[in-house]
Amino acid sequence: MTTQIRTLYEQDFCLWLEETIKLLEEGRLSNVDLAHLLEELIGMSNSERSALENNLTIILMHLLKYAYQPEKRSNSWRVTIREHRRRISKAFKKSPSLKRYFAEVFEECYQDARALAADETMILLERFPAVCPFTPDESLNPDYLPN
Template sequence: MNQLSDEASLYDRDYHLWVLETVKHLETSDFEALDLENLMAEILGWAAMEKRELRNLLRLSFEHLLMWQYGEAERSNNYGHWRGEVTNFRKQIKDELEDSPSLKPYLQQIFEQCYQDGREIASMRSQLPLETFPEKAIANLDQVLDENWFPRVSK
């Protein structure tokens, strides 16, 4: 028990050294010496980080898709940039889902909130009124993730 509290304090004092020591304990199957509480917190933190990354990428996808569709004044200067950004975000989401396919339902859970967030950000960036952008999502999740789909340009 004393070693466990030593390890726990190492986590607070020197994170890098704690990681190296944790790996050493795992490699040598010295499970008694593991700081399980912090190890579990770290592992859960990785899972939360994956979710944050997906939420951010989906939000950015909506922002750029909306700018693509409704940013008429800026379209000629930003067409390639917006298209490239959306393609990049889609590829990153695809990569995340290939590594962790169990997160696909999470995208559906956060879909509406990410659309609303993307809508607000697009309004701020474009300085267009929020009402310019539809309240209802301009696409479904499959379309947003489809590398060949882009919304029709507003006239």
């Protein structure tokens, strides 16, 4: 790998991407800035996982608010739930392996959602169940809302 391509990463990321693509297409693997390429690929994977966690946490927080503050239910809450379910559904279509990660982080996301719901609603954290009252399937079901 030339020092030039490595320097390019710091100076012009878009051009670095274009040059890296070109090198890969031409099969000139020894010229590829492998360290930065791996860094970017790992970052992309982490970004997909982080987006999944954020979307799931928002869904669970709004489901809790919907269940525990029926008098404050709004179209805005339903739209938020629907939008974040849609985002997860699209992510699963694009990357089916994220379903496994979804299962791994479901309870952790619920705990985050529980704390956020307590902060937002001013309901004591202890009033929300310690274990998620919604199944993973319910949380993603476009027709499900708690009573």
